[in-house]
Structure formats: structure tokens, C-alpha cells
Amino acid sequence: MAKDAPAQPPRTITSADVARLAGVSRATVSFVLNDTQAHRVSESTRARVLTAANQLGYVPHAAARSLRAGRSNLVLMPSSVSAIGRLVSDWVDDLHSELDRRGYTVVLHAGRFPDAVTAARAWAELRPAAVFALSEDSFTPEAADLLQRAGIRGLLAFAARPLAGAHTIAFDHADIGAAAAEHLVARGRRRIAVLMPQERGLSAFSEPRLAGARRIAASSTATVTAVEVSYTQDSVAQLAERWPELGLDAVFAYNDEYAALLMHAFQNAGISVPEDVAVVGADDLVLASLQRPPLTSIRLNLPGPGVIAETLQQLIEHGTAEPVDPVDVTLIHRASS
Structure with missing residues (x-):
């Protein structure tokens, strides 16, 4: 029994096909589909070109258009x-x-x-x-x-x-860490953790936030400890388990999402917020006010x-x-x- 011949890919629809069906030149098709303002095209011609393009399923070639435009x-x-x-x-x-x-x-x-x-x-x-x-x-x-x-x-x-x-x-991310640390110091906290997310791409934001917190701590009796963590339940659960041995009484949790995850881990580990540890997030998301207790956060005015x-x-x-x-x-x- 003969094998079926491999299916041939459908032929690519070009602007020439659109021009042929619409009864116009390829230049007119280009003017219409690229919405070129320098060339006037009547509404009836424009409608014919758009109808033909839709009927044929024609999509302009972005790379070719970029080449022409630079x-x-x-x-x-x-x-x-x-x-x-x-x-x-x-x-x-x-x-x-x-x-x-x-x-x-x-x-x-x-x-x-x-x-x-x-x-x-x-x-x-x-x-x-x-x-x-x-x-x-x-x-x-x-x-x-x-x-x-x-x-x-x-x-x-x-x-x-x-x-x-x-x-x-x-936009200085150090200002975010500084605001969190300044608040925690004013609330009487002296041993502050700053979460350092390990997900790719976040160090550009977390490192200046850490630097900002350290700048505030340096002008007080507080200390700042960088604590690495990943955005997973296992990672924050492990952190919560060893929290008592770290001897820290506050944490700036990078943002509200990390803070919410950590607060739930603290609750599961029997660590009270804010009695045992004060928590500050950032971004002031809706979920911040829905936490129990409601989460202190840094609002970014973008x-x-x-x-x-x-x-x-x-x-x-x-x-x-x-x-x-x-x-x-x-x-x-x-x-x-």
C-alpha cells in the first residue's frame, strides 16, 4: 500500500493577492494596510482593500515593514x-x-x-x-x-x-528599603531582616533596597541582616522554622507577595505578628490590607x-x-x- 504523500504547506498569501482581488495596485494595498497618511486613498478603495485582506487572511510582514521604515x-x-x-x-x-x-x-x-x-x-x-x-x-x-x-x-x-x-x-529602590527600616526603627525594632529573593532578575531591585535599609540602620543602634529566600512555600517554611535562632525582631519582606507568604509561614510556625516579629512589605497591593493582621506596606507612586x-x-x-x-x-x- 502506497504511503500518503506528505501534506504541502498552504501557499503564503501576499499583498499581490490582495491587490489582485481588490483590483488595485500593491502600492495602494501598502498605503491602506500601513495606514500611510501621506497618500490619500478613497474610502471605497480602502474598504475594498480591507475586505480583500480579511477574505484572504492576509497579515502584513512585520520584518519587511520594519526594513522599509528603518x-x-x-x-x-x-x-x-x-x-x-x-x-x-x-x-x-x-x-x-x-x-x-x-x-x-x-x-x-x-x-x-x-x-x-x-x-x-x-x-x-x-x-x-x-x-x-x-x-x-x-x-x-x-x-x-x-x-x-x-x-x-x-x-x-x-x-x-x-x-x-x-x-x-x-526611581531609587534604596528609598523603599530606607522607608521600611526607618519605620521599623521608629517602632523600636533593632534586629531587622531584609529578604533577598533568589528568583532571577530581582537582584537589580532587592540589592538597592537592602542598601537603603542598611543606610538607616547605620545611623541608629539597629542592625540589618540579609536573608535569602525563594518564592515557594517550602523556602519560607524553612525560614520560619529557623527564625527563633536568627534572633531577629522585624523583617522587610521585599514586597507584599513575599510578605504574605512569610506571614502565613510564621502563623504555621507559631510566630506572632507583630508581637514576635514586625513585618513590612512593598507595593501596597489589595492583598496587604486583607492579611491578618493587615500588612504595613510601602506605596510606590508610579x-x-x-x-x-x-x-x-x-x-x-x-x-x-x-x-x-x-x-x-x-x-x-x-x-x-
């Missing part, structure tokens, strides 16, 4: 998935919507690179319209220069200090996604943009401390 419509955000907590993930989702209304697509890029220049080279190959970094370790002057030479003008980053070659929004989207658009189109207000922090005191 860049894509992508806004690239370097980020490890583990680094996107609930607060930032919701904020990024709103940013997606704001940029989508402006014709841009956000892409999270979680590649692993040995240095910033190697990372920038990989990003430049995609010819994004902009690169928006959540942490300053994504940009060095050399990396920014490489991206600019590739024609990428929209370079935006949260950073503790101005970054050469990039539009910078002031710029609105609309402000970021407008700033990116200005950088892409003009190479410059108005300054964005710095990110500041506010401690929300609840019963856990």
Missing part, C-alpha cells in the same frame, strides 16, 4: 518574567493599552546576556521603536550609544541617577501609564521629551508592625 512599531521592555510582580504587571498591562492606542506593541524581552552592550546588540537587531527599561542596569553609556546608532531614539529608563544617552525617570506612553511617543518622534516626575514612596502603616 524600525518596527515595537516598544521593547527588557525584563525577567520573575521580576514582574503584581503591581508592575498590572501597570505594564495598562501601558500596553496606552501604547496600543498609539500604534505601538509592547514586547517583554527576557533574554540572558553577559553585559549591557551584548543585550543592546540583541535588542537593536529587532529595530524597535523604543526600549523602556524598568531598571538602570539595562543601560550603560556604551549600550545607549549602540542603540542610538541603530536609529533607536526612544530610550527610557527608571534609574536612581541620570543615565547618559537615555531619558531617565528618577507615573501613570499614559504619561509613559506619551513620553515614549515624543522620544520616538522627536528624540526629546518633557521630564517625568520622579517615583516617590509612602509608608502605609497597618497592624503588622
